[in-house]
Amino acid sequence: METCQNSPWQSALAASFTDVRALLDSLGLSPEDIPELDPEPNRFRLLVPRGFAALMRHGDPNDPLLHQVLPRRAEHDAVDGFVTDPVGDGAANLGDGLLQKYAGRALLMATGACAVHCRYCFRRHYPYSSLAGRESRHEAAIARIRADPSLTEAILSGGDPLMLDDRRLERLVRQLDAIPHLQRLRIHTRLPVVLPERIEERLVRILTSMRMRPVLVIHANHPRELGTETCGALQRLHREDVTLLNQSVLLKGVNDDPEVLQNLSERLFEQNVLPYYIHQLDRVQGAAHFGVSDGDARRILNGLRARIPGYLVPRLVREIPGGDSKTPIDCNGEP
Numbered sequence: 001m002e003t004c005q006n007s008p009w010q011s012a013l014a015a016s017f018t019d020v021r022a023l024l025d026s027l028g029l030s031p032e033d034i035p036e037l038d039p040e041p042n043r044f045r046l047l048v049p050r051g052f053a054a055l056m057r058h059g060d061p062n063d064p065l066l067h068q069v070l071p072r073r074a075e076h077d078a079v080d081g082f083v084t085d086p087v088g089d090g091a092a093n094l095g096d097g098l099l100q101k102y103a104g105r106a107l108l109m110a111t112g113a114c115a116v117h118c119r120y121c122f123r124r125h126y127p128y129s130s131l132a133g134r135e136s137r138h139e140a141a142i143a144r145i146r147a148d149p150s151l152t153e154a155i156l157s158g159g160d161p162l163m164l165d166d167r168r169l170e171r172l173v174r175q176l177d178a179i180p181h182l183q184r185l186r187i188h189t190r191l192p193v194v195l196p197e198r199i200e201e202r203l204v205r206i207l208t209s210m211r212m213r214p215v216l217v218i219h220a221n222h223p224r225e226l227g228t229e230t231c232g233a234l235q236r237l238h239r240e241d242v243t244l245l246n247q248s249v250l251l252k253g254v255n256d257d258p259e260v261l262q263n264l265s266e267r268l269f270e271q272n273v274l275p276y277y278i279h280q281l282d283r284v285q286g287a288a289h290f291g292v293s294d295g296d297a298r299r300i301l302n303g304l305r306a307r308i309p310g311y312l313v314p315r316l317v318r319e320i321p322g323g324d325s326k327t328p329i330d331c332n333g334e335p
């Protein structure tokens with residue numbers, strides 16, 4: 001049974017900005033301040049939780065957080081090489097929203113929903129509506145995982161798996177926990193960053209009362225995304241012994257700068273989060289304006305390496321369809 005009672009995080013989510021003008025207005029900006037603004041994106045609407053918007057700099061049309069969520073006309077441009085399924089998810093889909101590309105781990109798209117709509121997202125064209133039917137689909141995916149003893153790690157992704165309510169999430173976690181060959185449960189989520197209200201006590205209990213080791217991979221691209229609420233949420237998770245990692249996407253106008261990445265890594269480490277991957281943008285249609293060339297990416301990462309300890313440098317990778325892992329981009333290579 002669905003409960004009708006909203007928990008605080010669901011109320012916070014429901015209060016998110018969905019209107020471009022209202023978001024800009026809250027920042028003291030007007031549509032005329034933003035070149036190329038698309039005030040009424042249709043298919044992939046604007047969605048920004050108020051707490052995340054509050055981390056943006058008032059009156060700055062080039063704010064790196066704002067830049068990640070503002071729809072622009074350039075999204076409609078067809079650019080060579082930018083396609084709707086750049087990472088081959090269609091081919092890797094075993095059915096039921098279960099993807100397996102790499103040995104030992106399978107990725108379950110637990111839900112198509114997110115709390116924020118990132119304009120560079122590689123899943124913006126994914127046919128999430130085909131993931132409908134929820135519970136029955138999870139059952140089928142779990143049966144596949146149970147039948148394959150080579151799998152030692154289940155990854156919940158999406159969309160954002162923490163968009164599932166506690167009841168659904170707990171059910172899913174329990175079922176996975178009962179599969180003896182699974183040793184780790186990894187959750188890929190942007191919610192601790194964009195909707196830290198989600199990290200409630202009950203959620204933390206779900207993650208820490210299981211047999212599998214919990215790993216949470218958050219997604220922050222810029223140091224200012226780690227606000228006070230987020231840091232509090234990360235501290236609670238760390239105290240409960242949840243392994244915390246971060247992945248970023250290298251984004252033009254957001255974090256294509258060694259100094260920004262240094263600040264991000266240092267701020268993450270302060271919160272007990274280790275930088276894991278920094279992804280070269282997946283070439284998804286509509287996101288070309290965020291792209292950084294491989295030559296620039298190498299220069300930025302080499303600049304970062306010269307500034308901070310090696311364990312704070314995320315691995316620069318790209319996803320190549322058909323590869324047996326994410327593909328490292330060699331920073332000694334020719335630019």
Ligand SMILES: *Cc1c(COP(=O)(O)O)cnc(C)c1O
Binds near residue numbers: 102106107155
């Ligand atoms: C990215 C990805 C993973 C995780 O890869 P790691 O290198 O283990 O972080 C697993 N499965 C799929 C389908 C992926 O796209």
Ligand code: SF4
Binds near residue numbers: 113117123
């Ligand atoms: S939260 Fe993640 S999956 Fe959702 S839109 Fe942003 S990048 Fe895409």
